[in-house]
Amino acid sequence: MHDTSHIVSAKYAQQMIPHFRGNPLIEALPPTMTDDALIDALTLMPEFDPSQRQWSTSNRFMMLKSMQNFMIPMQNHVELSWAMDSMMRAGYVGRAPRTPGHAKIFQSIYEKQLAGMGFSQTASSRTPQISTSLIGISGMGKTTTVNRWCAHLPKVIYHEEYNLYQIPYLHVEMPSDGSxxxxxxxxxxxxxxxxxxxxxxxxxxxxxxxxxxxxxxxSVARLMNLHLVGLLICDEIQNLANATKGGQKVMTELVSASNDLKVPILFIGTNKASKVLGIDFRQSRRSSGHGVSPWDRLHPGTAGQESEWDAFLEILWQFQWTRKPVPLDPLLAYRMYDCSQGVIDVALKLFASAQVRAMLDGTEKVTPDLILDIYENEFKLIHPMMDALRRDDLEMLCQYDDIAPLNLQEYIENAHRKLNRLKSPLFSVRATDKTFTPRLAAGLTSLGFSAEESSEVAEAVAQADSSINLAQGVKQAVSALTSTPSAKRKRRTKVQEELAPDRFDDRQEDYRRAIAHARSRGVPILEQLQEFGMAPLLEEVIEI
Structure with missing residues (x-):
């Protein structure tokens, strides 16, 4: 059953917007937002309070997850929003239902069908009449801005008097194969x-x-005209560059359809899309056709003149959930820019990841060295792109489809699992704890060593270093036991006895099958045994 909660009645919309009369498609749209309303609509920041810094680490991790949707409106974001609003309203001019303009479009599609014609290239095909393109550095919030702006529009408007559904916008991704x-x-x-x-x-x-x-x-063209699509948003346009052939044909079809249907198209893509759109990216950086300039990275300001990057970083820096927040100083600002090169998405994830690490290692403090270490070890995949940005190498940047440093949610979930492991007895119980020796001895016994030698080695390990935890103790004890010839012989004899033909039983057959299954899958034998429930976890073994 379809969810119809996103459908708005045109009558209701018109009651809310009494000032625009004449075209029912435009009347039914929300009014164009004021500057303040637009900025409010685009802004997206977590609910932050300094008291949250005293929350548990797990809860602070949850707050850091919300940083992936962080958005501060800038000039480019506002400019794009105005352009989309203008394009959509302009596209509806002359397309009202049951008017000559609307019928003429249907007639044109029908005539082309009779003639066996598709949407072919014409003199104006490469220059859509009311369409534009947005290209630029990945990670600057292009798609996020589009989604935030679209959120203020009803997805569908029902016109009762015409029994028609109006779709103000359609947001689709280009096919990954590009052709x-x-x-x-x-x-x-x-x-x-x-x-x-x-x-x-x-x-x-x-x-x-x-x-x-x-x-x-x-058929698609007829439906778009029938359902009064106001704006077609084609995302990931750089995918067309992946086509060995046919990429330009897809582009031609789209542009020709836009001109015939009077439906504006917004093409969104990375720098690589400039090849598909027939744009020289060097020249496009200095132009702003149709009110949308290509999006470049942010840059630090000069002495006495603050830039958008400076303002962004100052606002971002307020969202510190570490217990020892630090003020933004010139060295931290330099490190953040050097490691992110002014790419918003990279900066957000770098800042959040640094806080995760600070919480895990107990320092609870973001430092320049920590930021650099995160960049060097966690963001290795984007080093070539960052180097290209440092050199301002546009040709090299066009080779990359995306700048995606890491999945922040997955990164924090992994950190959460690590935090839980650190809370287990393996890491929390030290040699000074009275349960250390019996826990360690029990674990060694479960691994096949005799109770006597397990107790002796556990006691020796505890006396040798009072600072080690159980996980470290197990490693040292197993190393000591397996390096002792007598222990090797005892253990080997025990295993040989268990696997001797006269002692062969169903349980041994199950183990052998599990081992064979592990080898066929190429996974560690212990992992396979644990998956089958045939080997306990070390945490379970030493829990006393």
């Missing part, structure tokens, strides 16, 4: 099906029969 017109058409069909109650266009047009790419695209 599939069908893949793009399928994505649009599926998106419309998700939005409209009872719609099953994907099955109707994509699965039935053997329709070619041109036929499916004509």
């Amino acid at each position: 599939s017109i069908k893949g793009l058409a399928h994505g649009i069909l599926q998106k419309i099906d998700e939005l409209l109650p009872g719609a099953d266009y994907y099955s109707q047009y994509a699965l039935k029969g053997k329709a070619g790419a041109d036929t499916i695209m004509r």
Whole structure:
């Protein structure tokens, strides 16, 4: 059953917006936001209070996860939002339902179908009439800004008087192979099906029969006109550069369809997309066609003049959940810029990851050395991209589809697991604890050593170093026991007796099968035994 909570009645929308009359499609849209309202809509920051620094480490980890959606509106973000609003409203001019303009578009699609024509390149195909492109450095918040702006629009508006559904925007990703017109058409069909109650266009047009790419695209065009799509957002446009052939054809189809349907298109992509769009990225950095400039990284300000990077970093620095917050000084600011090169996503994850490490190692303090260590060890995959940015090597940057330093949520979840391990007796119980020796001896006995030698070695390990924990003690004890010839012989004899033919039983057969299964899968034998429940975890063995 379709969820219809995202559908808004046009009558209700018009009551809320009494000032714009004439075109029911534009009337039904929310009013253009003021500057203050737009900034509020784009802003996204965690709920922070200094008292949270005293929370448990686990709870502070949870707060750090929220940093992945952190957003501070800047000039580029506002500029893009205004452009999308303008494009969508301009695209609806002359397309009101049951008007000559709307009918003319249907007629054009029908005539092309009769003539067996698709959307072909014309003199204006490479210059969409009311469309634009946004290219630039990955990790600067392009898609996030689009999503934040789109969130203020109803996904679907129902016009009762026309019995029609209006879709203000469609946000789709370009096919990953870069050359599939069908893949793009399928994505649009599926998106419309998700939005409209009872719609099953994907099955109707994509699965039935053997329709070619041109036929499916004509069907998509009819549906976009029927359901009054206001703005088509084509994300990951750089995927078209992956095509061995056909990438330009996809682009031509899109642009020609935009011109025919009067539906504006916003193309979003990384620097690599400039090749697909036929743009010289060096020149595009100095231009701002259609009100959208290419997005570059942020830069530090000069003496006496604060930049957007400086303002961003000052706001970001307030969100310290470590118990020993530090003020932002010139050295920290330099280190943050040097390791992130002004890329917002990298800076956010670098700052959050540094806090995670500080919490885990107990220092509870972000330092320049810690930031550098995180960059050197956790962000290795992006070093080539960061080096290209330092050199301002645009050709090299165009080779990279994305700058994705790490998955912050996954990183914090791994840190959470490490924190839980540190709380276990393996790490918390030291040699000075009265339970250390019996725990260690019990663990050694479960590993096959005799009770007598296990107790002797456990006692010796505890006396040798009072600062070690159980995990370290187990390593030392096993090393000592296995390096003793007599112990090797005792253990080998015991194992040989257990596996002797006259003592062979179902349990031994199960173990041998588990070992064979582990070898066939290429996984450690102990891991396979634990998966089958045939070997206890060390934490379970030493728990007394």
